[in-house]
Amino acid sequence: MSSSISQTSIPSEIITTSSSSVSHTVPNRSYMCKFIHEILSLTDHEIERLIQSDNFHLLHDGIQKFYYENKxxxxxxxxxxxxxxxxxxxxxxxHDTCSYNNKIFVDLFSNLKPDMSWNCTTTGSQLNDYSSCPFFFKSIIELKTRKLKTKDYDQIASYLTSILRYSPGRKFIIGCLTNFEETMLIxxxxxxxxxxxxxIKQATVTQLTGLQILxxxxxxxxxxxxxxxxFINILSNKKIVFLHYLGRGSSSFVFYCESQQEQLIKFVLKISRxxxxxxxxxxxxxxxxKRKNMNLIQCMDMNFDDDYADYLITFNLRGVKLDKLFMQRFLDDTQLLINTWQxxxxxxxxxxxHSDIRIGNMIMYENMVYIIDYSSAVQPKTPSYYQxxxxxxxxxxxxxxxxxSEKISLYYTDDGISFLKCILLLKPYFQHYTSIIKKAIEDNMTCDILPTYEYAMKLFKDKNIIKTLVFLEENREILSVDDLNNIIIHTLKNEKTDDYHIDEYLQKLKL
Ligand SMILES: Nc1ncnc2c1ncn2[C@@H]1O[C@H](COP(=O)(O)OP(=O)(O)OP(=O)(O)O)[C@@H](O)[C@H]1O
Structure with a gap:
């Protein structure tokens, strides 16, 4: 499998770790080179005027003095x-964020720490828990005390990418890499x-000095x-208070919030790019x-009435990730599995x-499992980039x-296969292969996933769940929604029985 997979899709999680924590490094990241004025969308004349201004001189001389005193x-x-x-x-x-440890900050940059963060904070000069949300970042500065290296560009580019990929509607971000004598804009x-x-990185040919660029x-x-x-104004206008950070996906951060308007309503808010x-x-x-008593996540109408409201979605219930104990129950309790599949x-x-069925997109609330994240959902026969x-x-x-790496069409059966693969990845007999698949995702070696499944599905060909998986793969393009539903429910009901002849059932369906 080519590396194109990592460009068209954002690898997702296997069991609990977030997909986006997998990697923020793009192998062989390629940069376009542009002049400073192109990066800043200014004319040479405008830049000239800026650097002639009194404010510029004042700041420039201050930084110069600072540098000579502290070099x-x-x-x-x-x-x-x-x-x-x-x-x-x-x-x-x-802010100096070299040792900043806030959970949101740590999650956003996958445990790495930008040197200095330029934030829009509401609380003055202090960084607080929520001011390190991606959409509060204006920029990043990386300060070096040695010559700038190529790996430094990659480092700052990955920080900027993390911010950009979680900032609603944001088109670009500019960061600064400097050792004072040399400064690069990215x-x-x-x-x-x-x-x-x-x-894009700044062309090295420039008349400006490092201190001037900084x-x-x-x-x-x-x-x-x-x-x-x-975008930020919507949250303050609507007086939304963040109570807890719940997690992040590949394009969103999710919080438990309270609206401080008329009624103190609590809700889950997903802020997505x-x-x-x-x-x-x-x-x-x-x-x-939906049937009356069926468990299903609901959206709440918070009347955000604003252009940026489209980047927000609110839910009625705050669930928790499936923990180890619950995963065991999930495996053992056929009715729970059927409710989830339904x-x-x-x-x-x-x-x-749905097209992103995995354990990470299931949450637990009052002993029931709820499927979340319908953001990657597509309609059949509608080619799109796989997400x-x-x-x-x-x-x-x-x-x-x-x-x-082009757009592809999906089938309903793909969700059925994903659902059964969720179960398979948790089965004790499959654990060795689960680890290989997990490692392939972590190491960005996504080309290893298919051969691992192909090999393991041959090895365990007698397991009921694998028999169904093989059938579904073969008939992926032709099964109707109802046939698929019947097959999955039949498999879930009979999966644990030894004398179960799934082949017969499936062959009957084929006829
Ligand atoms: N209702 C909820 N209750 C509790 N936690 C939630 C809820 N909704 C989302 N979360 C948490 O937020 C994370 C991100 O949500 P979600 O999967 O919807 O985002 P996404 O960016 O669309 O994800 P993806 O990576 O699949 O594209 C979830 O993995 C989960 O941990």
Whole structure:
């Protein structure tokens, strides 16, 4: 399988670890080179005017003095000293984050720590829990005390990418890499049309000195950095208070919140870089046709009435991830499995394929399992870039992704296969292969997943669940929603019985 998989989709989790924690490094990241004025969308003349201004001179001379006084400091010391320097000059919102440990910050950057973060904080000069949410970041500065290296570009580019991929509607972000004598601007852009991130670095040919470029960077406005405050305003206008951070997906952060308007309503808020209208629509349509007592997640109408409201979605219940004990119950309790599957079937009934069925997209609430995250859902015969996870994708999908990176069509059966693969990955006899698949995702070696499934499915060909999987793979393109439902329910009901002749049942269906 080619590396194209990692470009068109964001690998997702296997069991509990978040998909996006897998890797923020893109192998062989390629950069376009542009002049400073192109990166900043300014003319040479505008840049010239800026650097002639009194404010620029004042800041530039201050940084120069700072540099000469502190050039012998160690890297971790210089961050802190530079923070002090900036705060004294009213740059209150740039923080030394070398050792910042807040959970959201740690999750956002996958345990790595940018040197300095330029945030939009509501609480003055202190970083607090929620000001390290991705959509509060304006930029990142990486401070080095040695010559800049290629790996430094990659490091800052991955920080900027993390912010960009979780910032609703944000098109680009500009960061700064400096050792004071040399400064480089890096721009990361999101091209929604081709679902790809692009990297731009500043051309080394420039008349400006490192200190001038750094001063110029610090003088940039929010808009020039790609930051848009309008989105944040919705949250403050609606007086939404964040109570708990619940987790993140590959394009969203999720919080338990309280609305401080008339009624103190509590709800789950997902803030996504992607438009959530489709996900909202699907959940609402499913709720219209669901049976009375069926467990199903619901959206809440918070009247966000704003352009940016499309990047927000609210849910009625706050679940928890399936823990070890519950996963065991999930495996043993046939009725629980059927209830969970029925939510996927309902999604099919309204004409959508969930396309990201995995344990990480199941939450537990009052002893029931709820399927979440309908954001990757697609309609059959509608080619699109695959956004689901790879660890539970059907072999059919894995094969196609291995040979091209174009849009692909999915089938309802793909969800059935993913559902059974979720169970398979938890089975004791499959654990060796579960580890291989998990490692393949972590190491970005997604090409190993398909052969692992193919090999293990031959090895365990007598297991009932594998017999169904083989049948579903063979008939992936032709099974109707109802046939698929019957097969899955039949398999779940009979999966644990030894004298079960699934072949006969499946052959009957084939006829
Ligand atoms: N209702 C909820 N209750 C508790 N936690 C939730 C809820 N909804 C989402 N979460 C948490 O937030 C995480 C991200 O949510 P979700 O999977 O919907 O985001 P996403 O960005 O669309 O994900 P994906 O990576 O699949 O594209 C979930 O894995 C889960 O941990």
């Amino acid at each position: 012998n400091l160690k890297e971790n010391e210089i961050n802190h000293t530079f923070e002090d320097f900036l705060h004294k000059r009213d740059f209150n919102y740039i 721009m990361v852009l999101y091209d929604d049309t081709i679902n790809q991130i692009k990297y 001063t110029l960077f610090l003088s940039l406005s929010d808009t020039q950095l790609g930051y848009n405050e309008k 992607q438009n959530c209208t489709k996900e909202k629509f699907i959940i609402e349509e499913m709720n219209k046709i 939510q996927v079937h309902l999604c099919h009934k309204i004409g959508y394929i 689901g996870c790879l660890s539970t994708a059907s072999n059919g999908i894995l094969k196609i992704l291995g040979s091209n």
